[in-house]
Amino acid sequence: MRGEGPAKALWFVFICWFCRPFIGTADAAVSVLGIPALLVYIFAGWAALVAALAVVSRKLED
Amino acid sequence: MPAGIFSGPAVLALITAYLLALFGIGYLGERRFDAIRARGLDRYIYVFAAGVYCTSWTFYGCIGNAATSGASFLGLFIGPSVFALGWWFFLRKLVRVCRANNITSVPDFLSVRYGGHSWIGPVATLLLVVGSVPYISLQLRAVSISFDLIAGPAAGRGAFVDPMLPVSLFLGAFALFFGSRYLDFTKPQGGLLTAVAVESVVKIVIFIAAGLFVCYGVFDGLGDIYGRILSHPEWSKLATLKDSPGDGYSRWLAYIVIAVFDVVLLPRQFHIFVVQNGDEKHIKTAMWLFPLYLLAINLFVIPIAFGGLLLGLPASAGDKYILSIPMLAGNRALSLVVFMGGFSAATAMVMVSSVALGKMVANNLVIPAILKLRKGFHAYRYLLAAARASMLVVIALGYLYATLMSRNMVLMEIGIISFVAVAQFGPAVFGGLYWSRAGRRGAMLGISLGFAAWFYTLVLPAMVKAGFMGGGILEHGPFGIAALVPTRLFGVEAVDPVGNAVFWSLFLNVLGFVAGSWLSEPSSEEARRFESINASGPGPRPAPEGYPAPSVAGAHYLSLEEIEEVVTRYAGHEKDKEIGEVVREIREIKKRGETREAVIRQMDLPQRVEKILTGSIGVIAARNVLRDMLPLTLADARTLVESYRELEKDLATTREEISHKEGEIRAKERFLASVVRSIDDGVVSLDFDGRIINVNEGACRLFQRAEGEMIGQDFNLLIRDTEYREKRRIIARSTYRTGHWRGEVEIARRDGTTADALLSTAKIIDERGKPIGFVSSFKDLTETKSMQHKMLQSEKLASLGQMAAGVAHEIRNPLGSIKMSLRLLRDELRDAEEVEVVEHIRDAVGSMEVIVNELLDYTREIALQMDEYDVSKIARSAVFGLEEDWRKRGVEVTVSVMEGACSATVDGIRIKQVLTNIVKNAVEAAPSGSGRVEVRVSGKDGFVHLAVSDNGSGMRQDELAKVFQPFYTTKAQGVGLGMPIVKRLVELHGGDVRVESEAGKGTVVSLKLPRYPFGANGGGR
DSSP states (O other): OTTHHHHHHHHHHHHHHTSTTTGGGGOSSOEETTEEHHHHHHHHHHHHHHHHHHHHHHHOOO | OOOOOSOHHHHHHHHHHHHHHHHHHHHHHHHTHHHHHHTTTHHHHHHHHHGGGSOHIIIIIHHHHHHHHGGGGGHHHHHHHHHGGGIIIIIHHHHHHHHHHTOOSHHHHHHHHHOSSTTHHHHHHHHHHHHHHHHHHHHHHHHHHHHHHHHOOGGGGTTOOOTHHHHHHHHHHHIIIIISSSSOTTSOOHHHHHHHHHHHHHHHHHHHHHHHIIIIIISSOHHHHHHHHHTSTTGGGGGOSSSSSSOHHHHHHHHHHHHHHHHHHSHHHIIIIIITOSOTTHHHHHHHHHHHHHHHHHTTHHHHHHHHHHTTOOGGGGGGHHHHHHHHTTOHHHHHHHHHHHHHHHHHHHHHHHHHHHHHHIIIIIHHHHHHHSOSSOOHHHHHHHHHHHHHHHHHHHHHHHHHTGGGSOHHHHHHHHHHHHHTTHHHHHHHHHOTTOOHHHHHHHHHHHHHHHIIIIIHHHHHHTTSSOTHHHHHOGGGOGGGOGGGGGGOOSSOHHHHHHHHHHHHHHHHHHHHHHHSOOOHHHHHHHHHHHTOOOOSSOOOTTSOOOSSOOOOOOOHHHHHHHHHHHHTTTTHHHHHHHHHHHHHHHHTTOHHHHHHHHHHHHHHHHHHHHHHHHHHHHHHHHHHHOSSOHHHHHHHHHHHHHHHHHHHHHHHHHHHHHHHHHHHHHHHHHHHHHOSSEEEEEETTSBEEEEOHHHHHHHTOOHHHHTTSBGGGTBOOTTHHHHHHHHHHHHHHHSEEEEEEEEEOTTSOEEEEEEEEEEEEOTTSOEEEEEEEEEEOHHHHHHHHHHHHHHHHHHHHHHHHHHHHHHHHHHHHHHHHHHHHHHHOOOHHHHHHHHHHHHHHHHHHHHHHHHHHHHSOOOOOOEEEEHHHHHHHHHHHTHHHHHHHTEEEEEEEOSSOOEEEEOHHHHHHHHHHHHHHHHHHSOTTTEEEEEEEEEETTEEEEEEEEOSOOOOHHHHHTTTSTTOOSSSSSOSOHHHHHHHHHHHTTOEEEEEEETTTEEEEEEEEESSBTBTTOOOO
């Protein structure tokens, strides 16, 4: 199925992104550009995920 | 905290106005859904309707959760977003399976996948209702709380004690109008979808507006809020997972896990994402737009929560921050708008959930019960009423739960109870989709263990908190067993209570599911169901043909009228189109005279009807209805139809093989016929009585008869042998005994002529060894006989030649002696007359010697002495040797050497002999005094060409034809061996000689000699 490979790879990448130990790198009460590092980390990853989904969903075929 | 900025009646009026507007939108959506679809907008309606995932729990509850536990709640939205990457694979598969089987709920899916027993659906329905009613109550309670906040405490509102009741009633009416117009839930519910999609847009817009107001109207932006929070020693912990109250990370993971299942399996989500999916391509849009929606609606949850804390509002009242802050800031308009946003989120959820749960309850509990109590009546109206009543009951249960149970619980807790409950169906549903070994026992064991753990670890603590039980169990465990404390099961202290509940419930669930499935061999029916589920393909909604059989209904020959009647009885006229198509199709087949195909299709009808009914009355009721109509047990009926199909398949295969073999045999027959046809000899097949049954073209040519003239005639027709009768007897006896006969016969042609032929006959034997006829081959011997005659003549001539050569050899020596003696005699004679006489004798002897030499040359073996010669020089030498002769005759002889190399490997003496012979003939043929003879020599293309032409009288064509024949001559003297010798010598050189002549125009003799006749080294005989 076309697009299956990239979807699986991205799935693995984002699962890692939102789990330890990766999320632990931002899990501290410090700010980045005035925003808590954890929130920057989560929302940046989330935005990237939405962008990736938009691209992948266009490429998926039977 | 401020309260009561609007009067109760005013708020209620606004609510009423909103609900009426919503009703109008739903009405328009219902009527214009086809136009919406035509514009391609239905995909956005589909996705925004799925936004019902974000309820008042998101609107209010998540803020409360963020205020107490930080960012971990985001896992509930991150989980679906990450797993959206796989929706094209597993959500699409689920959609295909449900569409193919007219499945309208998770219990329906479980019944279809694990089937066989009717209790799996009802049990799943009960569990889902138990798990979901708290969630509905949560929405009603959110309306109540926000109403209390904006309209003041209940005590000050006079008659308007609690808005939950009127709101519940209105939502019930809405659900009845838009959600249960048809008994068949697989039909598009355009009104419901449109209304819910609009509500999703309303709530996100209002939520973002409220967030912007809090950040930039109340505070100086996000930096201000976050900066102050991070500088606070306690609140700063909320900005992390590791330091947030409880175990933030385990909660975060638990939320991700349950949300992955719930985003599809929550009754409202299943209804929108799966049942109401009009086109599987919409899933692609949902894959990115739905996560974007979740991202957008969560952007301001944490800033609002932190803002509330910074404003000094109690963390325990975090559920109300989004409404409290605008009220506190004196923004009445925004407060009212925010209230409406929360109200919108709550109503959307209640509407969809009550429709989905109501239909689930109706299909799995109420309708089967009704049909069990009363059979064979026109049940459609009652069933539709039962479905509508079930929806109202669901809303009523939610209302009762909200009023009785959850007053002491925060919204988040109620929501989590429902979320974790619904997630317990995840392993059975997704395992059932992909794992062939997944079985009914495993599914039930997993679900039971999961729900037991859910109740123990999550519901029990909630009941304690609500005051229904003493708190001792949470502190010391049941019977004082610390390892069994529900929130710290088996002594796991570090895990958050929600993480604890999610872990244990899903762990035991998966364990039970896997173990139960492994330990019990899947039945053949379960295996078949898995296969049929995996065979589900894409395509528009129910085209029964080609989809897998969904249920246990098997084969029974029901009449078309029975089928139409039963569908109308239970599905009203909703299914007229579908059943009409099926009936028409079968009637068409019958009209075409394909009776057997029609019977097979009709035997399949119960399955197709069951599928059609499933959408209306559910899997269980559809099965029961058809079971009552079938005289066989369902299992027997299925076995029967499957056996029949197998038999059909086998027969089809056999027919195919026979047809294939037949084709091969025909091809071989054609090949053999073609071989026989192409044989030049005459081939005739005879039956055992000697009658001709087949002839080939060769036979037609040989006997000069048409095929039709010979077929059926006696073999006697073809043979006219003088001893035919005797020969036929010999032929027949020999062929019969030895299998063949071969010999010469005289055949008779149509024109009465006869010819010699070689006849070969053979016996034809069938596969049992029995002779069934003969095949005869006639070979025409006319040419062979002619050749034999010629060869005989040649042999005679050769003998004569040999004899002549012997005679010539014997004569040549005496002739030499005579010639010598005559010379001596002439020298002795003095008389002139006597000398003249001797000279004449001597000339005659010379002529005899020439004849003898020619005879010897012609007959004896010649060994060529090959060497490199310049052929032009040989030609000149030959002409020079005859000079005296041609000068005496007054003939001019010239030699011309043309372009090209003239050297060749030849026997110089023999070639000179050849040229002398030809030139001499030419000189003799040329007229005396004016004769001209020209010898031309040229080299070209590896050959030396010689041409001797004269201007003599030439030859006639009959003379020309005989020019190379031995002993043929037109001259008075000579034996006619000159030109045959020329031809023989030239051919011994590998060359060629040609004579062109025309009477009165002279003659040209052309020689063509290869320069290297036998390879580079030469050689010869």
